[in-house]
Amino acid sequence: MDKPSLPSGTRDFAPAVMARRRFITGTIEGIYRLHGFAQLETPAMENLSVLLGKYGDEGDKLVFRILNSGDFLSDVPEQHRAAPEAKSLLPYVAAKGLRYDLTVPFARFVAMNRHLLHFPFRRYQIQPVWRADRPQKGRYREFWQCDADVIGTRSLMAEADLLLIMHEAFTALGLPDYRIRVSNRLILEAIAEHAGRPELFRAMVVAIDKWDKIGADGVKRELATAGFTEEESTRVLDCMQQNSIDAASLDELGQKLAAYPKALQGLDALRTILGSGIKANLILDTALARGLDYYTGCIFEAEIPDSGFGSVSSGGRYDDLTGVFGVKDLSGVGISFGIDRLYDVLEARAAFPAGLDMSTELLLCPMDDSCMNQCFNMAMELRRLGVSAEVYPDAAKLRKQLDHANQRNIPYAIIVGSEEMNSGIFPLKHLSKGSQEMLSLQDLYSRFRS
Amino acid sequence: MDKPSLPSGTRDFAPAVMARRRFITGTIEGIYRLHGFAQLETPAMENLSVLLGKYGDEGDKLVFRILNSGDFLSDVPEQHRAAPEAKSLLPYVAAKGLRYDLTVPFARFVAMNRHLLHFPFRRYQIQPVWRADRPQKGRYREFWQCDADVIGTRSLMAEADLLLIMHEAFTALGLPDYRIRVSNRLILEAIAEHAGRPELFRAMVVAIDKWDKIGADGVKRELATAGFTEEESTRVLDCMQQNSIDAASLDELGQKLAAYPKALQGLDALRTILGSGIKANLILDTALARGLDYYTGCIFEAEIPDSGFGSVSSGGRYDDLTGVFGVKDLSGVGISFGIDRLYDVLEARAAFPAGLDMSTELLLCPMDDSCMNQCFNMAMELRRLGVSAEVYPDAAKLRKQLDHANQRNIPYAIIVGSEEMNSGIFPLKHLSKGSQEMLSLQDLYSRFRS
Numbered sequence: 001m002d003k004p005s006l007p008s009g010t011r012d013f014a015p016a017v018m019a020r021r022r023f024i025t026g027t028i029e030g031i032y033r034l035h036g037f038a039q040l041e042t043p044a045m046e047n048l049s050v051l052l053g054k055y056g057d058e059g060d061k062l063v064f065r066i067l068n069s070g071d072f073l074s075d076v077p078e079q080h081r082a083a084p085e086a087k088s089l090l091p092y093v094a095a096k097g098l099r100y101d102l103t104v105p106f107a108r109f110v111a112m113n114r115h116l117l118h119f120p121f122r123r124y125q126i127q128p129v130w131r132a133d134r135p136q137k138g139r140y141r142e143f144w145q146c147d148a149d150v151i152g153t154r155s156l157m158a159e160a161d162l163l164l165i166m167h168e169a170f171t172a173l174g175l176p177d178y179r180i181r182v183s184n185r186l187i188l189e190a191i192a193e194h195a196g197r198p199e200l201f202r203a204m205v206v207a208i209d210k211w212d213k214i215g216a217d218g219v220k221r222e223l224a225t226a227g228f229t230e231e232e233s234t235r236v237l238d239c240m241q242q243n244s245i246d247a248a249s250l251d252e253l254g255q256k257l258a259a260y261p262k263a264l265q266g267l268d269a270l271r272t273i274l275g276s277g278i279k280a281n282l283i284l285d286t287a288l289a290r291g292l293d294y295y296t297g298c299i300f301e302a303e304i305p306d307s308g309f310g311s312v313s314s315g316g317r318y319d320d321l322t323g324v325f326g327v328k329d330l331s332g333v334g335i336s337f338g339i340d341r342l343y344d345v346l347e348a349r350a351a352f353p354a355g356l357d358m359s360t361e362l363l364l365c366p367m368d369d370s371c372m373n374q375c376f377n378m379a380m381e382l383r384r385l386g387v388s389a390e391v392y393p394d395a396a397k398l399r400k401q402l403d404h405a406n407q408r409n410i411p412y413a414i415i416v417g418s419e420e421m422n423s424g425i426f427p428l429k430h431l432s433k434g435s436q437e438m439l440s441l442q443d444l445y446s447r448f449r450s
Numbered sequence: 451m452d453k454p455s456l457p458s459g460t461r462d463f464a465p466a467v468m469a470r471r472r473f474i475t476g477t478i479e480g481i482y483r484l485h486g487f488a489q490l491e492t493p494a495m496e497n498l499s500v501l502l503g504k505y506g507d508e509g510d511k512l513v514f515r516i517l518n519s520g521d522f523l524s525d526v527p528e529q530h531r532a533a534p535e536a537k538s539l540l541p542y543v544a545a546k547g548l549r550y551d552l553t554v555p556f557a558r559f560v561a562m563n564r565h566l567l568h569f570p571f572r573r574y575q576i577q578p579v580w581r582a583d584r585p586q587k588g589r590y591r592e593f594w595q596c597d598a599d600v601i602g603t604r605s606l607m608a609e610a611d612l613l614l615i616m617h618e619a620f621t622a623l624g625l626p627d628y629r630i631r632v633s634n635r636l637i638l639e640a641i642a643e644h645a646g647r648p649e650l651f652r653a654m655v656v657a658i659d660k661w662d663k664i665g666a667d668g669v670k671r672e673l674a675t676a677g678f679t680e681e682e683s684t685r686v687l688d689c690m691q692q693n694s695i696d697a698a699s700l701d702e703l704g705q706k707l708a709a710y711p712k713a714l715q716g717l718d719a720l721r722t723i724l725g726s727g728i729k730a731n732l733i734l735d736t737a738l739a740r741g742l743d744y745y746t747g748c749i750f751e752a753e754i755p756d757s758g759f760g761s762v763s764s765g766g767r768y769d770d771l772t773g774v775f776g777v778k779d780l781s782g783v784g785i786s787f788g789i790d791r792l793y794d795v796l797e798a799r800a801a802f803p804a805g806l807d808m809s810t811e812l813l814l815c816p817m818d819d820s821c822m823n824q825c826f827n828m829a830m831e832l833r834r835l836g837v838s839a840e841v842y843p844d845a846a847k848l849r850k851q852l853d854h855a856n857q858r859n860i861p862y863a864i865i866v867g868s869e870e871m872n873s874g875i876f877p878l879k880h881l882s883k884g885s886q887e888m889l890s891l892q893d894l895y896s897r898f899r900s
Contacts, residue, residue, distance in 0.1 A: 036840030038465030390486030
């Protein structure tokens with residue numbers, strides 16, 4: 001018999017890992033809910049007509065496709081059957097694929113249900129996504145996204161709300177040194193105009209996006225290759241700014257780009273967000289350039305300094321989420337947390353709170369079969385008090401039962417034997433301390449009530 | 451542009467539905483956790499070598515297969531390429547499939563991790579599964595299972611614990627009239643011996659399993675077709691019993707089957723479970739016969755009378771969960787709740803608690819842009835008190851903001867204008883009652899603190 005195995009790039013989440021993952025998702029979800037976001041879930045499978053063409057050619061290749069059921073060749077035209085090739089068969093053998101992100105299914109949902117929704121519509125969604133990427137450290141074929149979007153309003157207060165959520169989430173996760181880099185697509189467009197090469201906007205963005213990796217000289221070389229003259233690229237680099245965002249830094253950039261209304265509009269958006277009074281560790285970073293095919297206004301990207309990991313959360317405003325599904329003019333803004341990346345950061349810092357993986361608080365240890373009834377009754381009462389309690393299922397030797405409690409990180413054990421049942425006094429063992437106290441049932445219950 | 455659509459048999463869960471689904475899963479999960487079960491999650495994709503051959507030929511056909519990435523024909527042998535047929539290509543074009551249930555992935559997990567686990571191991575798992583079944587009312591291609599298993603003990607106290615969980619879950623869900631039918635495979639084997647046709651055990655089980663649908667006469671006809679004589683089938687029918695389980699009913703059956711040690715062993719198992727003192731609406735039903743390829747001891751099946759739906763939860767003991775993955779002699783017992791079926795039952799009875807879909811408790815209504823700061827600050831303070839609070843993102847007309855609150859079922863709104871900010875007194879509207887009171891910030895916060 002072959003040893004069973006997991007598909008590469010996928011993982012089991014055993015209880016201890018699961019408890020830590022839930023600390024992350026539960027923390028973020030709790031904050032989303034306090035901010036009035038409502039939960040949506042969409043199916044793992046989507047029609048390929050919904051998925052394809054939304055993520056670029058590379059993305060399309062990474063969509064997992066589900067083989068049609070039954071005779072999956074039945075739709076293949078005759079001319080492709082004689083000398084079958086994967087490429088020519090592909091459009092006919094699979095009509096469904098696995099969710100690649102949460103954004104496209106959300107857009108599809110909004111387009112299909114727009115008459116039932118009340119805008120601004122605030123939804124969150126925490127589900128796995130699948131990509132046929134080459135698995136490597138920190139990159140999985142099944143991983144979790146954790147999105148919140150406000151759709152149907154152009155108000156910048158939606159941006160402010162989402163940045164506040166980022167602040168609250170990182171603080172609650174024990175990562176208060178997070179930084180959120182912010183910018184606005186309009187500022188980038190103005191910089192291209194300022195350099196005199198608006199037609200090279202896209203190439204410029206690709207170059208400055210590498211700022212962190214290749215530095216100013218590297219970006220300059222890339223710009224030259226893209227067709228920028230020395231003087232033009234100097235004008236681009238002159239606008240690169242990475243500093244904490246405040247009235248002064250926004251004014252400084254505003255002076256450089258004063259001739260371009262777009263820039264002033266982009267900077268005003270950032271000023272308005274700051275004016276909401278939200279607290280958050282914001283950095284103005286004009287080299288930030290994420291997903292510009294998609295975002296049209298403010299953009300954000302959060303990272304944990306010195307963690308060795310890149311972005312742990314990101315987002316921005318988009319003006320045409322649902323246009324591709326036939327619904328125009330729905331502006332929205334969204335953020336996403338990468339659960340798997342956050343897990344890795346918290347683990348690398350040993351920053352998970354203690355005690356997360358305790359599944360049982362108290363083990364009831366029956367000393368003989370006649371004590372089972374008593375154990376069940378005590379367990380029921382303890383659960384009514386909210387205590388997670390488990391009855392050891394056999395009247396095994398006490399040492400074996402206590403070993404089990406220790407291995408499972410169960411902090412308390414109560415010994416229930418005939419003697420204890422007669423006296424009405426039960427030994428409560430604190431396994432972590434190695435101590436023990438003798439309690440009546442009443443004392444036991446009041447101990448755990450508090 | 452084509453209208454976007456969902457793959458047949460799959461569903462979006464919009465916020466109101468999601469809230470109801472979470473009522474079900476959250477209730478059951480809370481009970482699992484209080485009983486000391488720890489959470490496991492496994493990947494959506496499994497290798498087909500793990501999935502196939504575990505669910506019978508019909509099951510194998512219903513597994514969704516994932517097309518291999520890239521050149522999916524590369525492994526197809528030359529002789530199958532000339533005149534390609536789905537059946538001959540199938541083994542070569544897909545190596546992975548979607549999870550079909552939670553049991554086989556759990557068995558795989560236990561087999562792969564047995565040296566890390568402490569037995570008895572108590573795990574729960576709540577995840578979707580996928581089956582390429584023909585969609586119909588109440589049957590979906592993506593649906594949720596909600597399993598708990600205790601593995602690594604033969605103690606019948608594990609059965610008692612799981613039956614107690616069923617009782618607690620149905621009670622908490624507002625379905626206290628549930629019934630759990632119980633039996634034991636050994637009793638069924640003894641009945642076949644009692645009829646003198648142990649070699650027709652399987653056919654007998656298939657026949658009596660239809661008891662509910664075709665009645666005694668129907669079962670008799672089926673038994674005749676299977677080869678039972680009139681006298682033999684009378685002996686089978688004589689042992690059919692459906693009544694509340696107690697010492698008397700067990701003794702009655704025990705007398706009929708006194709000659710068969712297996713029967714006495716099966717009945718003793720039921721007596722031991724009853725002896726644990728657990729409370730649950732149990733029915734002894736000798737016509738119960740679920741998944742006998744799999745279960746080896748006690749079997750359970752729960753239903754809600756007069757609901758028009760069948761089984762909403764089921765389970766039993768198995769002695770060879772992991773044998774197929776090379777790990778022998780791990781006995782276990784498990785139950786599963788069908789979330790989608792429970793949803794349908796609760797909806798048909800209009801038995802969901804009120805207020806589940808309230809995502810925001812309080813809307814802050816800014817009367818002009820200069821009030822946004824104040825709204826954000828008040829919202830932050832209210833969230834600190836655990837109140838889900840949302841700021842309307844524009845200084846729109848009050849009527850529009852209150853309409854939004856009404857449509858979203860937000861019960862409270864606070865009006866924040868310059869006048870209110872000057873006076874320090876804010877109108878709190880109770881939208882459901884149509885009433886309003888004037889509160890200082892301090893009074894507002896203490897109102898929501900309680």
